[in-house]
Amino acid sequence: MYGKSMSMSKSIDIEFSNVVYEIQDGFRGPKKQILKGINGYFKSGEMTAIMGPSGAGKSTLLNILTGFIRDKNHLRGKINYINKERNKITWNEYKRYSCYILQEDHLPSLYTVNEIMTISANLKMDNDIDQNAKRIIIDEILDTLDLMKNKYTRTNELSGGEKKRLSVALELVENPSIIFLDEPITGLDAHFSLQCVKMLRKLARKDRTIICTIHQPSATIYETFDHVYLLAKGRCMYEGAPKNTVEYFANLDLHCPKYHNPADYMIEIVNKEYGDFDDLLVEVIEDTKAVWQFKDKLSMIEYKDTRKIDYNEEEKTSVMVKTLSEYKKFWILVKSSLIPLQRDWTLFYMKIFIHFLVGTFFGLFFLNVGVDCQESFTNVKYFVVIFLFFSYTNMITAILKIPLELAILRKELFNNWYQLKTYYFSLLIIDLPIKIFCTLVTCSISYLLSGQPLQLNRFLMFFGISAMTTSIADSFGFLIGTLVNPVNGTFIGSVIMCILLLFEGGIILFNDMPKYLYYFSYLSYSRYALEGFVQSIYGYNREKFPYSDDLTYCVFLNPKIIFKELEIDDGKYSHNLLILIVFFVFYRIVSYFTLKRNLSST
Numbered sequence: 093m094y095g096k097s098m099s100m101s102k103s104i105d106i107e108f109s110n111v112v113y114e115i116q117d118g119f120r121g122p123k124k125q126i127l128k129g130i131n132g133y134f135k136s137g138e139m140t141a142i143m144g145p146s147g148a149g150k151s152t153l154l155n156i157l158t159g160f161i162r163d164k165n166h167l168r169g170k171i172n173y174i175n176k177e178r179n180k181i182t183w184n185e186y187k188r189y190s191c192y193i194l195q196e197d198h199l200p201s202l203y204t205v206n207e208i209m210t211i212s213a214n215l216k217m218d219n220d221i222d223q224n225a226k227r228i229i230i231d232e233i234l235d236t237l238d239l240m241k242n243k244y245t246r247t248n249e250l251s252g253g254e255k256k257r258l259s260v261a262l263e264l265v266e267n268p269s270i271i272f273l274d275e276p277i278t279g280l281d282a283h284f285s286l287q288c289v290k291m292l293r294k295l296a297r298k299d300r301t302i303i304c305t306i307h308q309p310s311a312t313i314y315e316t317f318d319h320v321y322l323l324a325k326g327r328c329m330y331e332g333a334p335k336n337t338v339e340y341f342a343n344l345d346l347h348c349p350k351y352h353n354p355a356d357y358m359i360e361i362v363n364k365e366y367g368d369f370d371d372l373l374v375e376v377i378e379d380t381k382a383v384w385q386f387k388d389k390l391s392m393i394e395y396k397d398t399r400k401i402d403y404n405e406e407e408k409t410s411v412m413v414k415t416l417s418e419y420k421k422f423w424i425l426v427k428s429s430l431i432p433l434q435r436d437w438t439l440f441y442m443k444i445f446i447h448f449l450v451g452t453f454f455g456l457f458f459l460n461v462g463v464d465c466q467e468s469f470t471n472v473k474y475f476v477v478i479f480l481f482f483s484y485t486n487m488i489t490a491i492l493k494i495p496l497e498l499a500i501l502r503k504e505l506f507n508n509w510y511q512l513k514t515y516y517f518s519l520l521i522i523d524l525p526i527k528i529f530c531t532l533v534t535c536s537i538s539y540l541l542s543g544q545p546l547q548l549n550r551f552l553m554f555f556g557i558s559a560m561t562t563s564i565a566d567s568f569g570f571l572i573g574t575l576v577n578p579v580n581g582t583f584i585g586s587v588i589m590c591i592l593l594l595f596e597g598g599i600i601l602f603n604d605m606p607k608y609l610y611y612f613s614y615l616s617y618s619r620y621a622l623e624g625f626v627q628s629i630y631g632y633n634r635e636k637f638p639y640s641d642d643l644t645y646c647v648f649l650n651p652k653i654i655f656k657e658l659e660i661d662d663g664k665y666s667h668n669l670l671i672l673i674v675f676f677v678f679y680r681i682v683s684y685f686t687l688k689r690n691l692s693s694t
C-alpha cells in the first residue's frame with residue numbers, strides 16, 4: 093500500500109580509529125585511560141556484539157558511538173558514519189537515523205502496548221500519514237517482534253523479554269538504520285535471550301547496523317551474532333565473526349577445549365586464566381584484522397542472498413519519516429498524558445479528595461476566625477498555614493517526581509521523540525492545571541468555613557495568591573530536583589521551607605526581625621504571598637467589623653489596623669501578584685537550564 097513512497101532503511105557503517113577516552117580519577121587525581129586507542133568497523137546488515145569482562149569499557153565505547161559521550165576534553169580519535177556510497181554523513185543525519193535502547197526499559201506503566209506505539213508513531217511519523225496507515229505500520233512492527241498477542245496489555249504487565257522487544261518496537265517506528273542496545277539480554281532467561289537476539293538479527297538483515305554490549309552469552313547466542321568485538325582493559329583483543337573464534341585463537345596456540353563455549357573461553361583468556369596474552373592479542377589483532385575482515389566479507393555474501401528473499405517484507409516495514417513540527421508534538425504529548433489520568437484514580441481523584449479533606453480540616457481548625465475581629469491574628473495564622481501547605485506539598489512532590497521523569501525523558505530525547513522545550517511546555521500544561529484545581533478545592537472550603545468575606549473579588553484575589561504559591565513551589569521543587577538527588581532534595585526543600593516561613597512575616601513580624609535579616613525577606617516569595625493574602629481579605633476598604641454589645645474592646649475593629657501591625661502596605665495586591673509571577677517565570681527558566689544540564693551529564 094505504501095511501498096512505493098517509502099524509503100528503505102538507509103545503510104550506515106560505523107568506522108572508528110584511535111579512540112581514546114581518558115578521565116581524571118577523582119578531584120586532581122591521576123588521569124585514567126578507559127579506552128586506549130581502539131579501532132573498529134561495524135557494518136550495516138550485521139549484528140555486532142561488544143563483549144568483554146566487567147570494567148572492560150564496553151558501555152563507554154557504546155556511549156561514545158551513540159553520541160551519549162561527546163566530551164571533547166576527554167575524548168580523542170575519529171568516528172565516521174559512512175553511507176552506502178562510502179560518503180561520510182553529518183552528525184545530525186546520523187542522529188536522525190540512529191536510536192539507543194538502554195538496559196533499563198523505562199516504559200511509562202499506565203499505557204497499553206498499542207497506546208504507547210500509537211504515541212510513538214504520532215510523534216515520529218509525518219501527519220500526512222493517516223491513522224489507518226499508522227495502525228497498519230504498528231501492527232507490522234508488533235508482528236515482526238512477536239508482540240501482537242500483547243497489543244492491549246499494559247506495559248507494566250509485560251515480561252522482561254516483551255518489555256525489551258517493545259523498547260525496540262517503539263524505536264522501529266522511525267525505521268532507524270543503526271540500533272544500539274546496552275546489555276539487551278541482561279535479566280532475561282535463556283529462552284527469551286535467544287528470542288531477543290534472533291529478533292535483532294532479523295532486523296539487522298534489513299540493512300540495519302545493530303550494535304549491542306553483552307556480558308557472557310551462551311554458545312548459541314554467541315553464534316547468532318555476525319561480528320564480535322572483544323574489549324579488555326580498554327583495548328581490542330579480538331574482532332571478527334564468532335565462527336572464526338576457535339580457529340583464530342588456535343593459531344595463537346590457545347586451544348578452546350571441545351564442548352567449551354568459545355565466548356567463555358575468550359573471556360577466560362583476557363582474564364589471564366591461561367597466562368598473560370594481552371599484548372600479544374592486541375598486536376596480532378591489529379596485524380591480522382585485514383585477513384579476518386576479508387573472511388567476514390565472504391560470510392556477508394550469504395547474508396545478501398537472504399536479504400533478497402526478505403526484500404518485500406523490508407519494503408513493507410519501511411516508512412518515510414518526515415519531521416513533525418514541535419508544536420504538533422506538544423499537543424500529542426498533552427493529549428496522551430490524559431490516558432494515565434483516567435487509569436490511575438490516585439493521580440487525580442484521590443488528590444482532589446485529599447485536598448477536600450485538608451480544606452475541611454483547616455476550615456474546622458480556623459472555624460469562623462475571619463468574622464471575629466479579635467481573631468484577626470489567628471486569621472493571619474490561617475494564611476500562614478495555607479501557604480505552608482501549598483508550598484511544602486507541591487515543592488516536595490516535584491522534587492520526588494523528577495528522577496522518574498528523567499529516565500524516560502533521557503531515552504526519548506536521545507531517540508528524537510521530541511525536543512526538550514516541547515516536553516517542558518507540555519509538562520507545564522499537563523501538571524499545573526491539576527495542581528491549581530486541587531488548590532482551588534482546598535481554598536474554597538477552608539475560605540468558607542474560616543469565615544472570610546463572602547465577596548467574589550476577595551475570594552478570587554485570595555485564590556490568585558494560593559495558585560501562584562502552588563505554581564512557584566512546583567517550579568522551585570523542579571529546580572531542586574534537577575540539581576540534586578531526591579534524598580538531598582527533600583532535605584534541602586524542607587530547610588528552604590523553614591527559611592521561607594521565617595521571612596514570611598506572619599510568625600516573626602517584620603517589626604521584630606533584626607534589620608539586617610529583614611532585608612533578606614525581599615528575596616523570599618513567602619513575603620509577597622502573605623502580603624497578598626492580607627490585602628485580599630483586609631485591604632481595599634474592607635468595611636469595619638460590626639460592633640456588638642458583648643464585644644469587648646478590639647483594636648482590629650478597623651481592618652486597616654492589621655496592616656500597621658504586620659507592617660504591610662494596603663492596596664498593593666497587583667504589585668505582589670506581579671512579583672509572584674516574576675518568581676514563577678524565573679524558577680521555570682532556570683529549571684529548564686538545570687534540567688538541560690542534568691540531561692547532558694552522563
Ligand SMILES: Nc1ncnc2c1ncn2[C@@H]1O[C@H](COP(=O)(O)OP(=O)(O)OP(=O)(O)O)[C@@H](O)[C@H]1O
Nearest residue numbers: 115117126144145146147148149150151152153307
Ligand atoms: N566517569 C567515570 N569516572 C571514573 N571511572 C569511570 C567513569 N566511567 C567509566 N569508568 C571506569 O571505566 C571502566 C570501564 O567502564 P564501563 O562501564 O565502560 O565498563 P563495562 O565494560 O561496561 O563494565 P560492565 O560490564 O561491568 O558494565 C571501569 O573501570 C569504570 O569504573
